[in-house]
Amino acid sequence: MNSLWSLTLATLVKDIRLEWRSKDALNAMLFFSLQVVVIFVFSFDPLAEESRHIVGGLVWVAFLFAAVVALNQTWARELRNQVLDAYRVSPAPANALFLAKALGNFLFVVVLQALMVPLFVVFYNLRALGPGWQLIPVAGLGTWALVVNGTFFAAMSLRTRSREIMLPLLLFPISIPAVIAMVAGTTAILTGENSAHFYIVLLLTYDVVFTTACLALFETILHAE
């Protein structure tokens, strides 16, 4: 177990270092999300009241699509020079690689959210009428739901010919329950009309189920030919 976490940390540090030097994923995600914000602002120009009802959907769709960019990048760098084979021939546990990739993607998407949320607030004139602190568990659990499945399916589509297309085709349908919970939870908090408690529990359950499933199956995916 000690080895699992120490290798997870070593791989995570390595991935952060690579991303810091190349900025492939962060730049692509940032510009993509920025475009979504600007395009929607000019398309809808909503009042504050309307914004509270639609922005939950907008913000999570933007993050979902942006996350796909990061998810593709995270495995693409393992394919360059076939570095993944060096991991496959080593005695390191497969789950250390999976956890590091999922945590790395989580971190990158959280950085993106930290940069983009103030823009959403400003452009859509947002103020939460419900308990604002609940946005933190909704965002955290929702983001994990996206990246844990995304990391898994991105690894699964690694060896397919058109993996950039395969990832959304696999990821989006399975993410529907999580996306519904994220959007409904965010809307409930922003409008203050309903409690977001149910959606937080739903996201927590979803995360536990899919994290367990991904960890159980990842070794098979890693060593598949």
Next chain:
Amino acid sequence: MTEVSPSISSTIVVENVIKQFGRFAALRGVSAEFDAGRFHAILGDNGAGKTTLLRALAGLARPTQGTISIFGKSPQAACRDIGYMAHPSLLYDEMSGMENLRYFARLYGISGDGRCAEAIRSVGLDPTLIRGVGQYSQGMRQRMSLARSVLHDPKVLLLDEPFSNVDVHSAREMVQLLKGRRDTGKTIFVVTHQAMLLEEIADEFIWMEAGQIVDRTTSVDRGANSCRGVL
């Protein structure tokens, strides 16, 4: 042609290994025993199955049929005893040689910089080089890749075309390095198209054609007639 007799000290046993990719069979019933502490050069034309055999020995390609035993274990179970160098470098271009090796050392439970620096020096490179591996010359990358594969001091070294795109001087240096490792009891397999480089060093030449081992000799001469492209 000099036949190499099987020895009871065989450490690597390949039994009737077939490897299929869809309908194409890259290995067609390969059976062989390889002695420990020897230098085996694997030769053959493109598509003969050399790389597939090496990947199967490394545990990267699971045989469709047949078994591979390394010191009595499957390649996956024997992974700590195997060092693998592929045709691509298996290194991160954006990180320096030392950063790369530090990471790969952790995968084998090796901590500290001592072993990494030693491995880099052993291939004639400078561990203090800070530029990314992507900015190395092809020869330097090949050497660093070799350093990565010997980092955990494996008993068996599997090297896929280690001399390709390397100048003659560097290639000869790498050969001497491998000879040194063989002399310390390591078992070495080298897939190469530059058989003459190994003429003085290799203990055995394994000739492959169409996914099968067709000959095993102690001299490189055999190829002059049947594997013209190799020499």
